[in-house]
Amino acid sequence: MIYSTEMLYQAYRSMKLIREFEERMREEYQRGKLPGFIHMYRNQEAIAVGACMHLGDEDYIASTHRGHGHCIAKGCDIEDMLLELACKQDGICKGKGGSMHIADMSKGMLGANAIVGGGPPIAAGAALTARTLGNGRVSMAFIGDGASDQGTVAEALNLASVLQLPMIFMYENNHFAEFTRNPKPDGRIAERAGAYGMPAVTLDGTDFFAVYEAVADAVQRGRQGRGPSAIEAIASRYYGHFEGDAQQYRDSTELESSRITSDPIPKFLADSRCSDLETARIEQIDAEILASLDAGVERALAAADPLPEQLYSDVYVNYRGESA
């Protein structure tokens, strides 16, 4: 596969933006500036970016509770996301969704989801829309290794296979289902998906190029009306289940070494396909990202909270309405 330099810069920028966005959110969370739970995506960035680079705004994704990376990779506005994480009035969901429900229909982002395994049936529905309208769009569900055990995921796999939906099951195996090590060997999740009658591959989710190339095939297959695919991308989880989880249930030596070996960003830059990328341009991208986050965070924290009366809006389009 041929990679243009611009496309590689773009991939780098997206991965780095996710990384820095989350590191900054973590700091703000620790300072008590963000309510609720936040779930860090660190070291899984190559999966969101490698997958979403094949998708346009007209394609769909359904995300997870660990969804910041998916949102950014799918093109959600960073400033609107920052406002939402701070639960402000002008947040991407007006402060009513928070970290675990960021969504933007105009970007085909059908929502992060606080129910583990909640997204795949919804993504299957988006794929059903594409199939019914015959518009060549595809739909992708991000699914953690924990979610892979949910019945909803099995039902979505089966429905997608039976109806030959243009759907990609993008598994992210970070080896931990909340606080418990997933006992399944790597590859078992893809094996299960394959048993539903679709191509299923297992790959290194910290290798941007591996993800990018596998998703290229899966997306093409969907666009051509040849049905669903599954990809199990392995990328060990860096932080705990949620911010504040010290991961005392993990072996500290193994954790420390995996944190380094499974960092997708240096791996990307060290790849021979990135040999033409210039250090000065990379540094410039880094600086731009940090500056945009500084400005965004400052604005988000100073922004207005929702007004009390906003509690009552957006439940229905029109509760007692007549026909549209």
Added chain:
Amino acid sequence: MSKLSIREAINQVLHEEMARDDRVVVMGEDVANRDNGGVYGITAGLAEKFGELRVIDTPITESAIIGAAGGAALTGLRPVAELMFIDFLGVCLDQLMNQIAKFRYMFGGGATTPVTIRTMIGAGAGTGPQHSAILYPMLVAIPGIKVVAPSNAYDAKGLLAQAIRDDDPVVFCEHKAIYTEECEVPDEPFTIPFGQARTVCEGTDVTVVAFSRMVLLAEQAATQLAAEGISVEVIDPRTLSPLDDEAILASLQKTGRLVVVDESNPYCSMASEVSSIVVDRGFDYLDAPIRKVTAPHTPVPASPVLELEYVPSVADVEAAIREVVAY
């Protein structure tokens, strides 16, 4: 006008709405079955007319049916999904309660989910504990969805057309024991706005608020008691969420007495809800205690003898009316 059964009226609306709007799709278990169109033939003829891209037979997979209907609604279709029996809500509740019902709110108004979920409710067909429940009070308690339960073919036609054209998620509850009930129905498409009760018959002594099949019992009781000189006003709210509480209060203001007839189990039922609204906002209108006529706090039994004991009867409704009138 034509005389149609509820079953025929629903089938007619599905044909009309699918013809009217290409975005309407029908999905569920056995819906495209060409021999009979599902368990009670409600979707008969749709697959032949509109094809398998719009009339979609699914596996037996309630979470995926409801979730995919929600996802399809988010992305531009107007799905009419069939949850064969409302009891199967137990299989797929998350996709309705946590996903579909909350999309619009948790996405800050950025999503519209025009999905209709048709489902069969109720006892009386000998279908036993897991195919006969009412359960609609559970749904009424969930913000973000609307709940409809017609008691006749006219309302079924107008309310289902409204449900399909409505931009919010709607659960449309079809009582399986009244599918063959007939009445005159306009031949042309029409909608009935949600939140508008129908006064089934006017009266001055007592207000009977009844839901779904129970409207038929209330009507019979009203006719019987008219002969005894008791004038009964029967109100069919038709939609449970939104509920036309104003119509109920206005009727009560006139009669001063209230009986609520609901096939739900008694606790947290529509009967409880209506009673609560009236005590809260219409206490001064009451000349007698409210009487609730509901199913008991048991599952629905399979035995026809026990099922008869389970479902409220015309005699139960009459007894409750006599009691409040005599108070």
